[in-house]
Amino acid sequence: MGRPPRIGRDQVLTAALALADDHGLEGLTMAAVAERLGVTPMALYRHVSNKADLLDGLVERLLTEFPPPPAELSWPERLSVLASNVRASARRHPSVFSLLLQRPATTKEARATRQAVYAALAEAGVAEERVAQVERLVSTAVLGFAVSEVAGRFSRHSRRQLDADFDALQGLLAGFIQAADPAGRED
Amino acid sequence: MGRPPRIGRDQVLTAALALADDHGLEGLTMAAVAERLGVTPMALYRHVSNKADLLDGLVERLLTEFPPPPAELSWPERLSVLASNVRASARRHPSVFSLLLQRPATTKEARATRQAVYAALAEAGVAEERVAQVERLVSTAVLGFAVSEVAGRFSRHSRRQLDADFDALQGLLAGFIQAADPAGRED
DNA sequence: ACCTGAACACCGTTCAAGT
DNA sequence: ACCTGAACACCGTTCAAGT
Numbered sequence: 215m216g217r218p219p220r221i222g223r224d225q226v227l228t229a230a231l232a233l234a235d236d237h238g239l240e241g242l243t244m245a246a247v248a249e250r251l252g253v254t255p256m257a258l259y260r261h262v263s264n265k266a267d268l269l270d271g272l273v274e275r276l277l278t279e280f281p282p283p284p285a286e287l288s289w290p291e292r293l294s295v296l297a298s299n300v301r302a303s304a305r306r307h308p309s310v311f312s313l314l315l316q317r318p319a320t321t322k323e324a325r326a327t328r329q330a331v332y333a334a335l336a337e338a339g340v341a342e343e344r345v346a347q348v349e350r351l352v353s354t355a356v357l358g359f360a361v362s363e364v365a366g367r368f369s370r371h372s373r374r375q376l377d378a379d380f381d382a383l384q385g386l387l388a389g390f391i392q393a394a395d396p397a398g399r400e401d
Numbered sequence: 402m403g404r405p406p407r408i409g410r411d412q413v414l415t416a417a418l419a420l421a422d423d424h425g426l427e428g429l430t431m432a433a434v435a436e437r438l439g440v441t442p443m444a445l446y447r448h449v450s451n452k453a454d455l456l457d458g459l460v461e462r463l464l465t466e467f468p469p470p471p472a473e474l475s476w477p478e479r480l481s482v483l484a485s486n487v488r489a490s491a492r493r494h495p496s497v498f499s500l501l502l503q504r505p506a507t508t509k510e511a512r513a514t515r516q517a518v519y520a521a522l523a524e525a526g527v528a529e530e531r532v533a534q535v536e537r538l539v540s541t542a543v544l545g546f547a548v549s550e551v552a553g554r555f556s557r558h559s560r561r562q563l564d565a566d567f568d569a570l571q572g573l574l575a576g577f578i579q580a581a582d583p584a585g586r587e588d
Numbered sequence: 589a590c591c592t593g594a595a596c597a598c599c600g601t602t603c604a605a606g607t
Numbered sequence: 608a609c610c611t612g613a614a615c616a617c618c619g620t621t622c623a624a625g626t
Contacts, residue, residue: 217609257610316552358545365503390573404590444591
């Protein structure tokens with residue numbers, strides 16, 4: 215009969231994310247997640263269908279961490295806030311973050327974030343039929359940088375250097391977006 | 402006493418790479434590599450110190466696959482050839498390629514490739530003190546795209562669309578490189 | 589020097605059983 | 608409905624032993 219649940223999917227994901235943040239992806243075992251929740255490993259399978267499903271859940275969690283920026287900012291400010299949020303999320307969750315490159319971002323929150331970028335690009339004057347492609351390139355560059363940074367490709371470089379690189383990257387992208395304005399630009 | 406070796410590190414890496422290409426990273430087990438070589442799993446440990454070392458070896462292998470382009474080409478052509486080689490290598494080795502984001506490229510071959518990019522950038526007129534940073538940003542963007550493509554982030558998009566995106570990415574980067582020329586530009 | 593056989597700790601996952 | 612105990616196939620890795 216009905217027995218009160220001791221854990222739920224949310225708690226499983228929360229425990230798993232904390233574990234991955236603290237001990238890396240190879241510290242993320244079903245047994246370790248279960249122990250953190252005071253439960254046997256097999257209890258988890260009522261809430262996630264298997265480990266792949268658990269990882270999918272973690273990726274969804276991450277996509278939630280960069281919500282659309284405040285609408286009252288200018289478009290360059292909004293894109294900059296967004297990029298910084300992405301980078302900060304990568305630093306918080308270095309192991310799980312790399313998984314973002316493995317699946318299309320199809321959750322509701324991811325869609326909202328993408329729409330926010332579309333809006334900024336449209337406001338910047340990017341032609342409607344190019345907006346989706348420009349969003350893809352810009353996201354790829356930011357994501358590629360953030361993953362490289364937390365996964366270890368830049369481990370030879372100082373934090374100071376990486377901050378400067380990230381600024382330069384944003385400059386690069388802003389310049390590209392301006393240039394994608396079919397009305398041209400002058401300033 | 403001296404016994405003729407039946408296998409060497411090279412053959413271990415070759416077998417491992419083929420296995421990963423065919424069956425993905427989770428099909429790459431020590432047992433499977435050994436079987437492919439007609440040997441017991443424990444025999445491998447004489448040639449690689451452990452599985453992490455084996456993966457490091459595979460990454461080194463990949464870095465070998467995009468050699469510096471022919472010097473007689475113009476700098477935009479050389480960068481374009483290089484970018485295409487990177488993308489082609491990603492498509493040949495989809496599972497292993499993602500690991501490239503995890504370590505700094507410090508092998509001899511990787512250094513030669515980087516030097517080739519430096520040379521192209523210098524020829525394009527990028528200021529000497531900015532060459533290293535521009536190289537990092539350009540490489541990150543190309544690598545980020547290639548990894549996204551083979552790891553699955555773009556799985557919703559057609560090959561046609563991705564080809565167009567890659568072209569646009571190269572245009573973006575060429576524009577940035579031109580703009581980084583301190584002498585300005587006119588055409 | 590190189591490979592093997594037996595063994596160990598650990599992993600994800602199943603199934604039937606308990607409440 | 609939710610959790611447990613026992614069990615299974617598989618994994619990376621060790622060590623002593625064979626040639």
